[in-house]
Amino acid sequence: MLLGIDVGGTFTDAVLIDGDVICSMAKSETTPDILGGILLSLDRLFSAEKLDKEIIDAEKMRITRVVISSTIVTNALVENKIDQVFLAVMAGPGMSTKGQFPVEPYLATGYIDHRGKVITAEAIDYDLVKKMATGKKVAAVSGKFSVRNQINEKALRGDLKKCNFLKIFSGSELSGELNFIRRTNSAYFSAAVYTKYADFIRQIKKSLNEREINAPVHILKADGGTLPLEASLEQPVEAVFTGPAASVLGIEALKPPSVNTISLDVGGTTTDIAFWEKGQPLMSPKGAVLAGFNTAVRAFHMRSLGLGGDSVIIRTKEGFVVGPERAGRAMALGGRAPTLSDAFITLGLVSFGEGRLAREAMKLYARGEETEKQVAHAVVEAAVKKIKRTIDEMVYQWGIQPVYTVNDIIAGNLFKPELLIGVGGAAPGLVKALGDYMHLPVEIPVGAMVANAIGAALAKPTLTATLRADTTENYYIIPEAGIKAKLPHYFNKQVAQELLTAWLQAAANKWQIIAPVAEIVAYEEFATIHDYISSGKIIYLKMQLQPGVLSHVIGREVAF
């Protein structure tokens, strides 16, 4: 049996899944200490059927894995409850890094070029470093092109040991991909949330222990894969944004769409939008954006739009504006200000609360002869148009991802949706209206109320690693593993694949992940030429244990 726990901003959900059956679900309010909410959810989960202790204990014994999805890291960032970080970078020549990082970094000496050659060796001004590091518990280091050669970054890390940081994060170990700024920011945010995250992990372990659940615990990552708790301590930044990822996986588990689909998770405050092709959620061509900064965190191609059932409504000269502020509860539920939900209730698109109060809410905005329904229509139209603009921007962003070959161009990259799927409390109203507007069919899967926890419970473990080999320089590097070694005597794509698979397998074993076969997600091979003579090859290979769900489940609706 699999246990999934989703610690959201408002609710903490838990589900227990056996095969394709959802055994039980529970919901409780998220508590400031996290722990309380989890414990309450667990207690509700196991007492739902009011079974006696023996049966409950037997059930707990059958749990093989627990997966937590949480917004805790995001919240820490949003509320600025993060640690001060000593950030040291080796930017070398190139674009100015001013304003690219959350803090002004210490600029260490050292430069690696695009072929991985050391142009300048690492060096620091220790007195200055000591001064800048005063009062900082954690550090992050990053160097341009360190994914091609980690020697400077490792040396810098070594030099900083003297400062006795609690933890030092290296950019090139967090991502093997090119993008110095994103890697640096990943390292920075990992450091910034580290102590908070470590504390969170302790809380989780403690609450599970207290409830005698001893199965291995994983955390859900933004890319929809899971990672064992201990492993995630090496990359806390990956645990950000897992809420939206969980909802995407939840949809995949409940009702994977077979056609090109847009899924919308409509909550009280936000709507999370994701794209699907051939039953798979699309991954973002770039990394996630955290607190306004680009990171190397792999994530789904998603947008979180400040628009939900509780969104405030304003009428301006140009028309209605919905969100991004939250008004509180709908007036139909006794709230004080008109919300988007009141408009849906007025139009009969959803049915909760008191219809009369919702209509009164709409009346507040009526001008002249306007009826409540006309007002509600205009409000919904404004909301739908706002979502459509975001969708259009997402289609554009998807369409411009880098294309390197003529074949890519001919293949094209236009995303054409054929279906809308809505989950979350306000989905029935909003997504149906959007479907009318976009002339697309709409599906609202059953069981969508706890989609996030279901997604977490069923998420597959993932690992990603890259290998780059340069046969002229006679070395290969796997940055995520910190490996740089001489090439074997005979080297080609297959050998590269074997080397990388071996490392992924070893890492999977270390973390006790039952690893499926790693798949190739990117491959490039170039002949290098010197003086019109072929001098060698550059091979780039990226492999991954693909994210996804372990099994599909049959949804069921429960009233909480």
Place this chain on the structure above:
Amino acid sequence: MPNLGLVFFPAFDWMISPTHPERQERLLYTRDQLLEEGIFDLPQIREYRPRMASIKDLERVHIGIPSIAKLITPAHLVSAGGCLTAADAVMRGEVKCAFALVRPPGHHAMRVVYGIRGFCTINIEAVMVEYLRSKYGVKKIAIVDTDVHHGDGSQDIFYHDPDVLYISFHQDGRTLYPGTGFPNEAGSPAALGMNLNLPLLPGTGDEGIHRLFDGLIRPVLDEFNPEIIINSAGQDNHFSDPLASMNVTAQGYASLAAKLKADIAVLEGGYSVEAALPYVNTGIVLAMAGMDYSQVIEPDQTALHLQSTECNQRVDQLIDQVGQLWTDREILRKEAMSKCGRQWQRNKSIYYDEEGISENQRETAHYCENCSGYLTIETTAANTRFGDQNAYIVVFNRDTCSICRENAVALALKAKKTGKWDNILIQDKTKSIVANI
């Protein structure tokens, strides 16, 4: 609005041959540098995916023999299409300027095309110019060609066009391919002074090209006051380029881009793929995006030399000589027009270095009082991919009047009657077609 629209297309699956300078890997290190710097994430830059140009787009410029479609690869349609994407981005006001960082290049491709010459099959800037005219009605255009090689293709295509100012600085043709590009090649009588060639001494560096820009190119551009400035942004003036002998640095190129403020830049040559292109391109991109490029410095500067004093002397000489030509252009044009009467003719021997094709061409500009006239071209070529080829060609301009059209068609029919020509072709820019009659 973002400052720069960037169309990046490295064509990793296109090459002339595996060890040719125009091979798959050419923009690999540039791609790596741009990605590693995080260029594509900058809010000042909006990325565009290149579209494919159509055969019609190409036929507004080129007459391919036997046909342009038979001579190109899909990669050519993408690199030309990338230029059109860049042009659209600027003309629609989505970005202030744009850079088509694409390959294959184009500035050695002439109006008549039999194959690849100087690594080029179609002239992607010229295709963009004609597109700007037919789609957006742009009239006055300046092209500043900063490639080390003389852009003989661009010169050929715009030689009769008084509304296109073509300025090229390059390593002196006596020391480098294609061997042309001297100040006396200044345009046909109707467009005299609109083709400004500035051959520099080998070894010229940042100092020389900036002296030339400040002393001549900037004032000429200011006076011409074009609606659009295009930069044929070749990068083989770089001190490490294996094909040429100049001394320009990434800083030299970037600060030139900052001064020039081109509306659209298009990559041309540049074959120091590891030591120069990653830095020059980063520098140009940052400069066009209005960002700080002062730290973009090549790590390896061992091949960089100070330019000799003769280099600046040549620059000063060009500023005088070509400056005078520019100042006197109206008078010179009148003189030349009255001297040649209703027709002006030139003979060309064109060699296609990649394919060993030799072409002989006679081009005649026919003048008219009511319009800009038309061209007739007689061309024969040996050793093409399709054997020996020839054609009699009539080219209508946008404003060619009905009388001229009748006269031209009569000439074409007369040529057909001789039985000498395998192809009788009429290019009509307003209809974007080349028709065989």
